[in-house]
Amino acid sequence: MADMEPLVRKYSDNGITTLTLNQPQRRNSLSMAMLQQLSEDLDTIAQDTETRVLVLAAHGNVFCAGHDLREIRENFDAHEFQLALFEQCSKVMQQIVNLPKPVIARVAGVATAAGCQLVASCDLAVAADTARFATPGVNIGLFCSTPMVALSRNVSRKHAMEMLLTGEMIGAVRAEAIGLINRAVDEQILDETVYRMARTIADKSSHTLKIGKEAFYRQLELPLGEAYDFTSQVMAENLQAVDAKEGICAFLDKRKPEWNDL
Structure with missing residues (x-):
């Protein structure tokens, strides 16, 4: 069996x-x-x-x-x-x-x-x-x-x-x-x-987690300056996401965010 x-x-x-x-x-x-x-x-x-x-x-x-x-x-x-x-x-x-x-x-x-x-x-x-x-x-x-x-x-x-x-x-x-x-x-x-x-x-945005996990492993293999250049681009792109805007607004409005996973 x-x-x-x-x-x-x-x-x-x-x-x-x-x-x-x-x-x-x-x-x-x-x-x-x-x-x-x-x-x-x-x-x-x-x-x-x-x-x-x-x-x-x-x-x-x-x-x-x-x-x-x-x-x-x-x-x-x-x-x-x-x-x-x-x-x-x-x-x-x-x-x-x-x-x-x-x-x-x-x-x-x-x-x-x-x-x-x-x-x-x-x-x-x-x-x-x-x-x-x-x-x-x-x-x-x-x-x-x-x-x-x-x-x-x-x-x-x-x-x-x-x-x-x-x-x-x-x-x-x-x-x-x-x-x-x-x-x-x-x-x-x-x-x-x-x-x-x-x-x-x-409980977090799955879209945000995906971005963060990928960036974490990529930046590990880069020299310090390149790692900061790469992660600066990642953060700027992440800021365009629906969930980033929702999360920031929810924080400022003192409410729980409603994630769209986008």
Whole structure:
């Protein structure tokens, strides 16, 4: 019966969509099939005007153990498959970053290797204080090179290198301290914390959120002067939006804005 279960469960309510990795018996590993399903779901959500915020969660006591090593062993001699697997994984991570809606990782349990990469790729992350994180590829002779991309864009170089070179687990409190996650909370209030954050964000103009998220990631890669030039243009264009005018007027009139998402 387990094989009949969907690889990823999808649930939507009041503008918040939750995608739940649903292969706990395989430690929610990122097999090719899992990655392809995630990619399809992300494409759908990108076009879904009802979804304002995406929560990425997992079923079971492991958030995601990274790539499916059994699948990799079965394809030791299939270089084309190996390359396609890592390219598909990289595609999914970029889909998350490029998704025109904020993405929150809800982490309970362990997130290792590409699972840690998945957390780092999300815009925000909230974890149970019992959660643990690692990029342990070095321990099995396969350096976490693709997870390194997301990790090094979230934490400082030395913290990233420590995780990558030692392969050791770090706890949620440490992960919060180095910036891998936003908050480490008691597991009993994990859902409350995640969905309160999601509802707060979902209450904003989706058009404004789209503009801001895209600009955030673009300016990160620019020199300081170019970043200010770019974001000045973004703000001037944003000011022409219906919701920007509505928001400013509502603030000055001391009333709640009525978003048009335009």
